[in-house]
Amino acid sequence: MKKLKQELLKDKNTLEFLKQIAGPLATDIVKMFEKQSLTPEQVSDKLNEKITVVRSTLNSLHYRGIACYKKERRKDNNLYEFYWEIKYKKIIEILLIQEMKKFKKLEYTIEDKQIHDFFYCPKKCIELPFEEAAGYNFKCPNCNSNLEMVDTKKKITTLKRKKTNIQKNINRLEEILNKINDDTKGYICE
Ligand SMILES: [Zn+2]
Secondary structure, three states: OHHHHHHHHHOHHHHHHHHHHHOOOHHHHHHHOOOOOEOHHHHHHHHOOOHHHHHHHHHHHHHOOOEEEEEEEOOOOOOEEEEEEEOHHHHHHHHHHHHHHHHHHHHHHHHHHHHOOEEEOOOOOOEEEHHHHHHOOOEOOOOOOEOEEOOHHHHHHHHHHHHHHHHHHHHHHHHHHHHOOOOOOOOEOO
């Protein structure tokens, strides 16, 4: 199980996604929760980062249902402390939705390319379907260069390869999702 979490956190897509939703510290912070729950103070000490940055990162993750917390009274001073946990399943669920959207979009684009001829500007301004290109007399509306026909066969092959890769990624994420368990019982996740 620990291995699966590590595998997930090594993945380029996952790291990019976490950074996008919760900032540059997100991946370092999430990695710290592989084994245990922690307070923001503990995270701040271990990472040598400001407590305010740690808190705001956790809050951003909480907003997406990824970071969960519970309030506990400390035995030594009777004060409340917030313990946090990370819900790895939620990370995978969000990633899966993103990948499926990409997959659908690609499917649509491939279908579209198979039905229509496309024309492009050699200066890379634009790419248009036949009807629109004809409307511009096959001249780029931006720079007036002659539009050229897109080699759709080559393009479709590339898109299909991309689609296969996304499918592989979806399968892998689904496999991890089925095997992974989160220890977030009793925590408030959203
Ligand atoms: Zn142009």
